Amino acid sequence: MEEPFLPADPSSGLDAPAAGTRIEHLVGGEAALPRMLADIRAAANHPEPFVYLAGWNCENDLPVPTASGRTDNLGEALRFAADKGAQIRLLLWAGALDQTTLRRFPPRVRQILLDLAARWGPTRAHNLATEALVKKLRADGHDAWCHIDDAHLFAGSHHQKLLIVGSKQRFVAYVGGIEFSTDRLYATDAAGKRLPGAPLFDVTVRVDGPGADSLLRTFTSRWRATVPPPAVPLAPLPALRGLSVPPSPAAGPLTSQVTHTYAPGFPYPAKIQTSARAIAAAIRSAKQYFYMEDQYYSGTEELTKAIKDALRANPDLWGVVVMANEASVGDLPDLAYRRRLMLTPLVAAFPNRFWVFERTGDDGTTTGRTAYVHSKLTIVDDVTAVVGSVNSSYRSWTHDTEVMLTVHDPRGAGPANPPGWRPIRRMRAEIWRRHLGAPPAVLGDPAALRRWWFDVWTRARAAHVAPSAVFVPAKPAFGPLSDWVWTNFLDPRVP
Structure with missing residues (x-):
């Protein structure tokens, strides 16, 4: 049976295929988002927990219905984890066009691009609000940091959707299309405007074992390559806990x-x-x-x-x-x-x-x-x-x-x-x-x-x-x- 894998290439961050991974598929935000929040809260009860998230759009106040009948949200879960000593790191897209480059275009083209870019406006606002929440956690003495990443090619974006959560004892990762976004759970936005086709049909997988290790390396490598040292008077950020976790044992077939x-x-x-x-x-x-x-x-x-x-x-x-x-x-x-x-x-x-x-x-x-x-x-x-x-x-x-x-x-x-x-x-x-x-x-x-x-x-x-x-x-x-x-x-x- 032919296996559809690529040869390992450390220069491009490509690990060799690894046996022992387990996945659980989650269809729709109603299945994935409560599970993510539960994992964040559960991880906080273990030694040296961490929560790492890379996202395109991140609404920290999105109400997420849970099996208990109550609603939860990412902001409350991050606060809970931080209060328990979790290390919080977020990489979020800036969601904005390079205005200097945009001014070089003729007026007609510039207006077309501005009209199209206006569709990104809510994403930027959501991510900046999440950054403000994480800044408050840091101001309260927690090991928390959010980087708004605007370094990409013109008209580009940072589109990864990753969550890695756990401790040095054990962690899991999520990868797929689902993130903390209104249209993954609701048919209307906060103002009551209908969102065509929402809630979106979407799939994410929860990953355990060596596959989660590779997803963790994706986050930590990008963080170290992207995030500059904090400016004075902020204290230096503690080292990423995820850099020192041992390899995960086999978890599946x-x-x-x-x-x-x-x-x-x-x-x-x-x-x-x-x-x-x-x-x-x-x-x-x-x-x-x-x-x-x-x-x-x-x-x-x-x-x-x-x-x-x-x-x-x-x-x-x-x-x-x-x-x-x-x-x-x-x-x-x-x-x-x-x-x-x-x-x-x-x-x-x-x-x-x-x-x-x-x-x-x-x-x-x-x-x-x-x-x-x-x-x-x-x-x-x-x-x-x-x-x-x-x-x-x-x-x-x-x-x-x-x-x-x-x-x-x-x-x-x-x-x-x-x-x-x-x-x-x-x-x-x-x-x-x-x-x-x-x-x-x-x-x-x-x-x-x-x-x-x-x-x-x-x-x-x-x-x-x-x-x-x-x-x-x-x-x-x-x-x-x-x-x-x-x-x-x-x-x-x-x-």
């Missing part, structure tokens, strides 16, 4: 590897694009099927080539993509046109073998609850999964700050009956149950489900996904400026 995207100079000297290679390697390793979920799925040449190579090499192989419904995506103009540039030729080239769907809401509409898919996920043959923050776009594959976890089950896919499902099959089955409504007896058999996907594609069967209108033409959003706006701002790239 999976082999894992963590990969990244970093632009050159931010924060490392050379570009790092190992996540793109990991996703392509997973697709090329497919023997039966490959499945992808993505927010945008506007594609890259490398992704298109990997899909073509895999489907041409194996006439029995088939693939499915589930994307956010275009009617729910208000944060990326020109998406419909860009999706079609990639997907229309692929679907036409591989009829009845490559199907592309958009999620419909729980109410069956294009903007109802969960119509907006936010997951960044690839699953292959029920034995390999790649999950993290990387969208299928040039921005995520080459330009921004990203992280992905690849896990592989060397034992194979395992039994088709639900009681014997292995971790990757269990994750895929739950996700497909939500999309297709298929019963457990069918969900364990991808071959049988190929017919289900075909029936949904031909509209012979109803589901919570619908065929994407890839053969319906779409026009570029900005006329003659569209290609420039797309390649330089909306989906920038590093060769």
Whole structure:
């Protein structure tokens, strides 16, 4: 069985694949966020606890319903942990354009970019509010620090979504698409404005064992490369506790590897694009099927080539993509046109073998609850999964700050009956149950489900996904400026 891993490369922060990882998949903010808060509070009861978080958007006051019936939030959990002696470190995106660079553009282009950048405004406000909370913890004498990171390429972002929490005795990590954001839990914002497609359909995994070690190194390495020493009169920050934890013992049956995207100079000297290679390697390793979920799925040449190579090499192989419904995506103009540039030729080239769907809401509409898919996920043959923050776009594959976890089950896919499902099959089955409504007896058999996907594609069967209108033409959003706006701002790239 081919394992979809990359050769270790210490110069790019790429660890060798490591056996012994355990994952628990969490679908939706209602499953993931209470678990994260519970882990933060539990860690505080152990010696030398720490809480490390890297985020794109972080709302510390987001009310999170818990199993007890009460609500919790990140700010209260961090205060609880800090009071118990936890070391708190946050890396959050600044969420702002470089105004000096922006002034160099002609007025018409500048206004387009400003209008688009206004969509980032709430993210910046949320992250600055979280920084203020952490500053208060530090002022109260706690070992707490939040760094607002504005060092990236023009129009770039720091998009990693990581939480590492525990102590020197034991810790766990979370990686995926879910973070402390209103649209992961609620259909409206704080002002009561409806959020199309929210709560978002999203996936994160809780990681234990050597995979968590690699995710911890992702955070500590970026912190040390990014955060300058505090200015006088602040006292020097204590050393990161996570640097001195012993290797985690084996916790599960999976082999894992963590990969990244970093632009050159931010924060490392050379570009790092190992996540793109990991996703392509997973697709090329497919023997039966490959499945992808993505927010945008506007594609890259490398992704298109990997899909073509895999489907041409194996006439029995088939693939499915589930994307956010275009009617729910208000944060990326020109998406419909860009999706079609990639997907229309692929679907036409591989009829009845490559199907592309958009999620419909729980109410069956294009903007109802969960119509907006936010997951960044690839699953292959029920034995390999790649999950993290990387969208299928040039921005995520080459330009921004990203992280992905690849896990592989060397034992194979395992039994088709639900009681014997292995971790990757269990994750895929739950996700497909939500999309297709298929019963457990069918969900364990991808071959049988190929017919289900075909029936949904031909509209012979109803589901919570619908065929994407890839053969319906779409026009570029900005006329003659569209290609420039797309390649330089909306989906920038590093060769």
